[in-house]
Amino acid sequence: MLGIEEHNHPGELEPVQRKSTAAIVADQLRSAIMFGSLPPGSQMGEAELATRLGVSRGPLREAMQRLVQEGLLHSEPHRGLFVATLDAADVRDLYTARLAVERSACEQIVRHHRVEAVAELSAAQARMVSAASKGDRVELTDADQEFHETLVRVSRSPRLQRMAQTLLVEKRMCLTALQDKYPADKQALVDEHRGLVDAIEAGDEQLLLARLTEHMNDALDRLNGSLPR
Amino acid sequence: MLGIEEHNHPGELEPVQRKSTAAIVADQLRSAIMFGSLPPGSQMGEAELATRLGVSRGPLREAMQRLVQEGLLHSEPHRGLFVATLDAADVRDLYTARLAVERSACEQIVRHHRVEAVAELSAAQARMVSAASKGDRVELTDADQEFHETLVRVSRSPRLQRMAQTLLVEKRMCLTALQDKYPADKQALVDEHRGLVDAIEAGDEQLLLARLTEHMNDALDRLNGSLPR
DNA sequence: GCGGGTAACATTGTCAACAATCGACCACCC
DNA sequence: GGGTGGTCGATTGTTGACAATGTTACCCGC
Numbered sequence: 001m002l003g004i005e006e007h008n009h010p011g012e013l014e015p016v017q018r019k020s021t022a023a024i025v026a027d028q029l030r031s032a033i034m035f036g037s038l039p040p041g042s043q044m045g046e047a048e049l050a051t052r053l054g055v056s057r058g059p060l061r062e063a064m065q066r067l068v069q070e071g072l073l074h075s076e077p078h079r080g081l082f083v084a085t086l087d088a089a090d091v092r093d094l095y096t097a098r099l100a101v102e103r104s105a106c107e108q109i110v111r112h113h114r115v116e117a118v119a120e121l122s123a124a125q126a127r128m129v130s131a132a133s134k135g136d137r138v139e140l141t142d143a144d145q146e147f148h149e150t151l152v153r154v155s156r157s158p159r160l161q162r163m164a165q166t167l168l169v170e171k172r173m174c175l176t177a178l179q180d181k182y183p184a185d186k187q188a189l190v191d192e193h194r195g196l197v198d199a200i201e202a203g204d205e206q207l208l209l210a211r212l213t214e215h216m217n218d219a220l221d222r223l224n225g226s227l228p229r
Numbered sequence: 230m231l232g233i234e235e236h237n238h239p240g241e242l243e244p245v246q247r248k249s250t251a252a253i254v255a256d257q258l259r260s261a262i263m264f265g266s267l268p269p270g271s272q273m274g275e276a277e278l279a280t281r282l283g284v285s286r287g288p289l290r291e292a293m294q295r296l297v298q299e300g301l302l303h304s305e306p307h308r309g310l311f312v313a314t315l316d317a318a319d320v321r322d323l324y325t326a327r328l329a330v331e332r333s334a335c336e337q338i339v340r341h342h343r344v345e346a347v348a349e350l351s352a353a354q355a356r357m358v359s360a361a362s363k364g365d366r367v368e369l370t371d372a373d374q375e376f377h378e379t380l381v382r383v384s385r386s387p388r389l390q391r392m393a394q395t396l397l398v399e400k401r402m403c404l405t406a407l408q409d410k411y412p413a414d415k416q417a418l419v420d421e422h423r424g425l426v427d428a429i430e431a432g433d434e435q436l437l438l439a440r441l442t443e444h445m446n447d448a449l450d451r452l453n454g455s456l457p458r
Numbered sequence: 459g460c461g462g463g464t465a466a467c468a469t470t471g472t473c474a475a476c477a478a479t480c481g482a483c484c485a486c487c488c
Numbered sequence: 489g490g491g492t493g494g495t496c497g498a499t500t501g502t503t504g505a506c507a508a509t510g511t512t513a514c515c516c517g518c
Binding site: 249250251284285286287288306307308 | 470471472473478479480481
Binding site: 022061062065069070090094097104158159160163 | 337
C-alpha cells in the first residue's frame with residue numbers, strides 16, 4: 001500500500017522482510033498524516049503518541065526524525081514537532097517536483113520497460129474505471145495513487161521511487177484536506193490516465209511527456225480551484 | 230556547505246537557525262560518508278560512534294534513521310547499520326535521478342529566476358576556473374558541487390532542493406571513492422559548466438536542457454570509464 | 459498599559475539497565 | 489564425518505527515569 005512492499009508471487013519464499021519498529025512506526029505516522037488523522041499544523045506530543053502506539057519514546061523519536069527528513073514534519077527545537085502545512089506555493093512546488101520525477105520515470109519506461117509497464121498500468125487504470133463508475137471517490141483516489149506508484153515502480157529506479165513516495169504522500173495529504181471541495185471531474189481524470197497508458201503502448205515519448213505535463217497541470221488547476229489562493 | 234543553509238545577506242537578521250543535536254550529528258555523518266571517512270560497506274558500531282562524537286546513543290540513533298531514510302545507510306535489523314555501497318547500476322540510477330531534478334530546476338530558472346541565477350552561477354563557475362588553473366582537484370570538485378547546489382537552490386523549489394541534496398552527497402561519495410582513478414579532463418568540465426551558464430543567460434531553454442543532459446552523460450561516462458563495469 | 463522578572467511547564471537530551479537477536483563455536487548424535 | 493542442536497559473547501533494540509534547557513504565562517513594579 002505504501003509503495004515499498006514488492007509484488008511477490010504467492011508461494012515464493014524470500015528472505016522475510018523484517019522492519020525495525022522505527023520503520024513500522026514511521027509507516028503508521030505517514031498513513032495517519034496522509035489520511036488526515038493527524039491534521040496539518042497539529043502538534044505531536046511524543047509522550048501521548050508513544051503510549052497510543054504502544055511503543056516507548058525511543059523508537060517513536062527515531063520514526064519522527066525520518067518524517068522530518070522527508071519534510072512531512074517540521075521540528076521547532078524545544079517546542080515540538082508539527083505536521084507540515086501546505087500553502088499554495090507548496091502545492092505548486094509539489095507538482096513541479098512530481099512532474100520532474102514522473103517525467104523521468106516515463107522516459108525510462110518507454111525506453112526499457114514498455115510491455116511490463118503497459119500490463120501493470122492497465123490494471124491500475126481498470127481499477128480507476130471501476131471506481132469511477134461506482135462513484136466511489138475514495139477508491140478512485142486510491143486507484144489514482146496506485147497508478148502513479150506503479151508508474152514510478154516499473155521505471156526500476158530506486159531513487160525516483162524513493163523521491164516519488166514522499167511526494168505522493170504529500171499529494172494525498174493535500175487531497176484529503178480538500179476532499180470536500182474537490183470537484184473532481186471523474187471522467188476527465190480517468191481519460192487522462194488512459195491517455196498515458198496509450199502513449200506508453202505506442203512508444204511515443206514526445207506524446208507521453210506532453211500528456212504527463214498536461215495531466216499535472218490539470219491536477220494542479222483542479223487543486224488551485226479549490227484553494228483560497 | 231551542505232546545501233541547507235541559506236545564503237543570507239550579512240546584516241539581515243533572521244530567526245536564528247537552531248538545529249537539534251540529531252540534525253547536527255546527521256550532518257557530521259553525511260560529511261564523513263561523503264569524504265570517505267566512513268567507507269562504503271563499513272559497519273557503524275553505535276557505541277563507538279556515540280563516544281567518538283561525544284553524544285549518547287539516543288540522538289545518534291535518531292541521526293542514523295535520517296540517513297537511512299536518505300538511502301545513505303541501510304539497516305539490517307539486529308545486525309547493524311552499514312554505509313551504502315554503490316554499484317554500476319546505482320551510479321546510472323543516480324545520474325538519471327540527478328538529471329530529472331536538475332532539468333526541472335533549469336526550467337524553473339529560465340522561466341522565473343534568470344538574472345539571479347546567472348549572477349550566482351557565474352561566481353561558482355569562476356571558482357571552478359580558478360581551481361582548474363591551480364590544478365587543485367579537491368577544490369575543483371568542491372566548486373563543481375557548489376555549482377550544482379546553487380543551480381538547484383536558485384530554482385527556489387524546496388522539494389527539488391531536498392532531493393538534490395541527497396543525490397549530490399551520493400555523487401560526492403562516488404567521486405571520493407574513485408578519486409584516484411578519475412581522469413578528469415578539467416578543461417572539458419569547466420567548459421560544460423560555462424556552457425550551462427551561457428544558455429541560462431541566453432534564455433534558451435532547449436539549448437540549456439540539451440547541454441545539461443549532455444553534461445550528465447559525460448559525467449556518467451567519465452565515471453563509468455573508471456568503474457570495473 | 460508596558461517592560462522585566464519569575465515560576466511552572468513542556469520538550470529535549472542523556473543515561474543505565476534489560477530484553478531480544480545474531481554469529482560463532484563446540485559438543486553431540488546419526 | 490557431516491549435520492544437528494545448543495550455548496556463549498557481542499551487539500542491537502527497547503525501556504523508563506532523570507537532568508538540562510527553552511518556552512509560556514503570569515505577576516509585579518513602574
